[in-house]
Amino acid sequence: MPNPADPDTNAAIWKSADVARTFAAEAGQREGRRREQLQLMARLLPFDGADEFTFVDLGAGTGAASRALLDEYPHANAVLAEYSPQMAAEGERLLVPYAGRYRYVEFDMLAGDWAPLDGVRFDAAVSSLSIHHLPDSRKQSLFSELFARLEPGGWYVNFDPVRAPDDVLESVWQRVNDRYEPDAAHKRSHRDAREQARYENHVRYMQPLEPQLKWLQEAGFAAVDVYWKRLDYVIFGGFKPR
Numbered sequence: 001m002p003n004p005a006d007p008d009t010n011a012a013i014w015k016s017a018d019v020a021r022t023f024a025a026e027a028g029q030r031e032g033r034r035r036e037q038l039q040l041m042a043r044l045l046p047f048d049g050a051d052e053f054t055f056v057d058l059g060a061g062t063g064a065a066s067r068a069l070l071d072e073y074p075h076a077n078a079v080l081a082e083y084s085p086q087m088a089a090e091g092e093r094l095l096v097p098y099a100g101r102y103r104y105v106e107f108d109m110l111a112g113d114w115a116p117l118d119g120v121r122f123d124a125a126v127s128s129l130s131i132h133h134l135p136d137s138r139k140q141s142l143f144s145e146l147f148a149r150l151e152p153g154g155w156y157v158n159f160d161p162v163r164a165p166d167d168v169l170e171s172v173w174q175r176v177n178d179r180y181e182p183d184a185a186h187k188r189s190h191r192d193a194r195e196q197a198r199y200e201n202h203v204r205y206m207q208p209l210e211p212q213l214k215w216l217q218e219a220g221f222a223a224v225d226v227y228w229k230r231l232d233y234v235i236f237g238g239f240k241p242r
């Protein structure tokens with residue numbers, strides 16, 4: 001495990017044109033594998049196809065979650081909050097079919113400064129594979145800050161990997177995951193320096209699920225639940241009571 005005291009390499013990774021280009025090139029394949037999860041995130045929102053609303057996608061990257069929601073709700077608009085201009089530039093290419101229904105806003109989830117999103121209506125918020133990049137104290141405060149900005153009745157849905165709460169469960173998850181990806185064990189023991197850096201960045205702040213559910217509840221969210229789970233990947237969230 002990396003030492004949490006080490007300098008955070010997250011920005012260096014995501015603000016690299018090379019990483020962003022590779023991430024975008026693999027978007028079709030990755031999103032194909034996650035179609036069910038992306039669609040479920042969209043369907044957890046209590047809207048129908050005729051509803052006009054605005055949602056915010058935190059750590060939006062190249063827009064996987066946003067595009068799933070924009071497909072599900074033809075009258076919705078997306079605000080993609082993302083701190084990497086390189087990821088946003090790649091996302092702009094993938095979002096061409098949605099022109100006029102989305103915009104990127106440069107926003108750093110670490111900063112706690114929501115001014116870049118002033119004036120944006122938070123009818124709902126989603127995040128996909130981004131919250132695990134934040135230290136725990138920021139995860140917790142982000143949930144509260146988001147709650148304050150959500151419209152009454154607004155949902156927040158988060159799709160993210162989580163860490164196993166103990167080594168026994170960790171080895172069960174790894175054993176089962178490896179059955180689905182037979183070369184995973186070989187890949188784990190043959191990472192080059194760049195792959196190792198990406199891996200360490202991926203797991204650095206990854207946390208078990210339970211405390212994160214508690215932070216949502218403490219922030220005030222209702223109907224907090226794990227709406228989908230497969231081994232280390234989960235969809236959880238809740239809504240702001242009216």
Ligand SMILES: C[S@@+](CC[C@H](N)C(=O)[O-])C[C@H]1O[C@@H](n2cnc3c(N)ncnc32)[C@H](O)[C@@H]1O
Pocket residue numbers: 010014015058059060061062063064065081082083084087107108109110111127128129130133
């Ligand atoms: C694994 S990618 C996921 C992108 C996209 N949400 C998806 O599901 O494909 C993680 C994203 O989180 C963004 N991110 C990481 N830390 C961030 C921060 N502090 N503020 C805003 N975005 C951040 C990265 O730039 C990257 O686009």
